[in-house]
Amino acid sequence: MAVTSVTSADGKSLTISIVGRFDFSAHQAFRDSYEKVIPVPGEILVDMKETTYLDSSALGMLLLLRDHSGGDSSQISLLGCNEDIRKILTISNFEQLFKII
Amino acid sequence: MKILIADDNNTERLILSRVLENIGHEVVQAEDGPTAITQFDNHAPDLVFLDVLMPGYDGYEVAEIIIKESTRPWFPIIFLTSLTEASDLAKCIDAGGDDFVSKPINRIIIKAKVDAFERIINLYDTVAEQRERIQFHHEHLVQEQEAAKKIFNNIAHRGCLESDNIHYHLSPMSIFNGDLMLAAELPMGGMRLMLADFTGHGLPAAIGALPASEIFYGMTTKGFSIPDMMVEMNTRLYNVLPRGVFCCVIVFDIDSLGHRLTIWNAGAPDSYLIDQKRNSIQLIHSVHLPLGIQSPQKFEINCSEFEFTEHHKLIAVTDGIIEATDHNSEMFGEKRMLECIKNASTDMSICDKLLSEVGIYCGELDQADDVSILEVGFPGKSNMAVTSLQDSTVTVSGTSDSVISLRLRGQSLGNFDPIPMFLQTLLACKELMPHRARIFTVLSELYNNALDHGVLSLDSSIKNDPQGFAKYYQQRAQGLKELDVGFVNVSVDHRPTATGGELIFELTDSGSGFDVEEIVKKENQNYSGRGLPLLISLCDSIEYLEDGTRVQAIYRWDHDDIRD
Numbered sequence: 001m002a003v004t005s006v007t008s009a010d011g012k013s014l015t016i017s018i019v020g021r022f023d024f025s026a027h028q029a030f031r032d033s034y035e036k037v038i039p040v041p042g043e044i045l046v047d048m049k050e051t052t053y054l055d056s057s058a059l060g061m062l063l064l065l066r067d068h069s070g071g072d073s074s075q076i077s078l079l080g081c082n083e084d085i086r087k088i089l090t091i092s093n094f095e096q097l098f099k100i101i
Numbered sequence: 102m103k104i105l106i107a108d109d110n111n112t113e114r115l116i117l118s119r120v121l122e123n124i125g126h127e128v129v130q131a132e133d134g135p136t137a138i139t140q141f142d143n144h145a146p147d148l149v150f151l152d153v154l155m156p157g158y159d160g161y162e163v164a165e166i167i168i169k170e171s172t173r174p175w176f177p178i179i180f181l182t183s184l185t186e187a188s189d190l191a192k193c194i195d196a197g198g199d200d201f202v203s204k205p206i207n208r209i210i211i212k213a214k215v216d217a218f219e220r221i222i223n224l225y226d227t228v229a230e231q232r233e234r235i236q237f238h239h240e241h242l243v244q245e246q247e248a249a250k251k252i253f254n255n256i257a258h259r260g261c262l263e264s265d266n267i268h269y270h271l272s273p274m275s276i277f278n279g280d281l282m283l284a285a286e287l288p289m290g291g292m293r294l295m296l297a298d299f300t301g302h303g304l305p306a307a308i309g310a311l312p313a314s315e316i317f318y319g320m321t322t323k324g325f326s327i328p329d330m331m332v333e334m335n336t337r338l339y340n341v342l343p344r345g346v347f348c349c350v351i352v353f354d355i356d357s358l359g360h361r362l363t364i365w366n367a368g369a370p371d372s373y374l375i376d377q378k379r380n381s382i383q384l385i386h387s388v389h390l391p392l393g394i395q396s397p398q399k400f401e402i403n404c405s406e407f408e409f410t411e412h413h414k415l416i417a418v419t420d421g422i423i424e425a426t427d428h429n430s431e432m433f434g435e436k437r438m439l440e441c442i443k444n445a446s447t448d449m450s451i452c453d454k455l456l457s458e459v460g461i462y463c464g465e466l467d468q469a470d471d472v473s474i475l476e477v478g479f480p481g482k483s484n485m486a487v488t489s490l491q492d493s494t495v496t497v498s499g500t501s502d503s504v505i506s507l508r509l510r511g512q513s514l515g516n517f518d519p520i521p522m523f524l525q526t527l528l529a530c531k532e533l534m535p536h537r538a539r540i541f542t543v544l545s546e547l548y549n550n551a552l553d554h555g556v557l558s559l560d561s562s563i564k565n566d567p568q569g570f571a572k573y574y575q576q577r578a579q580g581l582k583e584l585d586v587g588f589v590n591v592s593v594d595h596r597p598t599a600t601g602g603e604l605i606f607e608l609t610d611s612g613s614g615f616d617v618e619e620i621v622k623k624e625n626q627n628y629s630g631r632g633l634p635l636l637i638s639l640c641d642s643i644e645y646l647e648d649g650t651r652v653q654a655i656y657r658w659d660h661d662d663i664r665d
Binding site: 055056057059060061063064067072090091092093094096097 | 300301344345346347349367368369370386387388389390391394395396399420424
């Protein structure tokens with residue numbers, strides 16, 4: 001598991017990439033990836049092209065990210081989810097909260 | 102440190118003693134093997150120097166006895182030897198020694214070795230002390246958990262989960278892995294069940310389960326519908342759970358009178374509705390975010406309705422079973438799960454079959470610890486018995502002489518379920534408690550007739566096949582949504598009589614009425630419809646007036662009914 005993040009040149013969007021399993025072990029790294037970015041960027045992309053697995057604690061972490069970036073007014077996209085991850089997101093109906101691309 | 106020196110050579114023993122005493126250690130001496138053992142027993146030293154060659158027992162033998170007798174996890178022994186052969190030196194270590202010093206001794210080397218050993222001894226002592234402390238805390242924690250579990254089990258009790266129509270598996274440590282299974286009888290017969298899975302483990306999950314259980318049992322016995330109950334539960338969980346903790350849930354009612362399953366899946370894996378007669382399986386998908394995520398203002402719930410008879414079974418699971426892995430970390434998955442359910446034979450419950458399959462798949466049954474499975478069949482019809490009153494005093498109290506009347510119009514018909522409110526007010530008269538199942542049934546049958554067939558003009562004959570069943574409830578939901586005119590008037594007149602009391606239910610609706618005689622004829626052939634045979638059997642009289650737009654039913658109760 002590795003979490004990296006990049007802020008766009010204009011500071012308006014943040015891309016967080018997760019490689020490998022996205023579970024509780026990513027907790028601190030995932031939080032650090034957005035909590036230290038001030039001001040909170042208007043748009044957040046979570047790149048999951050190289051994420052292999054996602055568990056319910058990862059869903060919780062996504063909710064924390066959503067809360068941090070404005071709750072209902074947040075704009076968060078989940079990019080490149082594989083089929084298994086998409087399935088987990090669908091079961092929980094997370095498409096109501098995140099843009100799944 | 103206290104150090105024992107065993108050496109038959111007086112000079113060498115004295116030199117070593119002096120060296121050790123000079124650097125601040127206490128020394129005990131022995132000049133042969135047997136004395137070394139006695140001194141060891143009497144003085145309990147921290148470290149021993151042993152000459153290899155001694156009268157009585159030699160150094161190797163003394164080392165063996167000391168190691169056996171010592172109560173410490175590790176006891177340091179340093180051999181003193183004038184031997185120089187590598188094999189002799191190696192033997193010192195084989196015999197249980199930790200180091201050796203060649204004679205004649207060198208002060209600097211002795212001091213360095215003793216200092217090093219002192220550090221190791223301190224490390225061992227620290228580890229032992231910490232282990233003791235950890236063990237103490239662990240025992241304390243286990244005790245606390247046991248006590249917490251008792252409290253938890255009293256609040257989140259299993260209700261009627263032990264009924265004949267239910268098979269289930271729930272890990273004994275389920276509280277602390279966040280799975281919760283609840284079951285309660287519905288006031289008008291049938292059951293309500295809930296399988297919930299809180300994210301995370303341990304205390305946060307267990308704490309979240311408490312308000313959920315209280316709401317479940319409290320609102321179910323009061324006759325609240327699933328949507329009303331889940332709105333309440335979501336609001337509570339939204340307020341108490343920290344962001345990022347949520348609760349996946351499957352909740353369903355089996356209405357044994359209407360042969361109806363009302364189900365809602367929020368974030369849990371598919372449930373399986375099995376029709377054994379038609380040999381078909383219907384998957385019930387999650388249709389909502391888990392509880393505790395959506396703010397109360399945005400929370401909306403739409404249940405699905407299915408036919409449910411003696412030939413039906415429902416299987417609900419949490420993600421533990423699907424995510425159980427084999428030794429290659431491959432998950433059990435939904436495909437295997439569905440196969441297993443399809444191939445289930447009748448001599449074993451599906452729950453047991455799934456458990457054994459997962460056990461075989463994982464290679465060890467320990468894995469099945471995180472698995473929760475709920476299998477529910479038809480609960481059988483309630484006999485609508487008048488139950489006995491727990492408090493045997495028979496006095497007339499509460500609302501025994503009263504009229505409650507309510508008129509619901511337009512949108513309110515879809516938004517508000519008046520039955521729990523009526524029931525609660527009526528049951529303020531404690532003598533009616535034993536009759537609650539009957540009163541609930543009469544009132545809800547009459548009200549649903551007025552709403553479904555009166556105001557919404559739905560035809561219950563379409564419920565005769567499974568597709569029609571779903572269609573009926575879709576039409577009903579649609580009708581209620583679009584409703585802006587129409588009304589139902591409900592009035593319950595409670596009057597005391599010489600021996601008890603009577604309840605006069607009177608309902609009027611804005612529908613166009615119906616042919617009473619025609620319906621009575623049809624009712625005898627089919628379970629769907631207005632439930633007239635049931636109403637007739639429960640009430641002392643029932644009468645349709647004004648072309649079926651007005652109904653009056655009388656339920657009489659007697660103090661004598663209550664005495665068992």
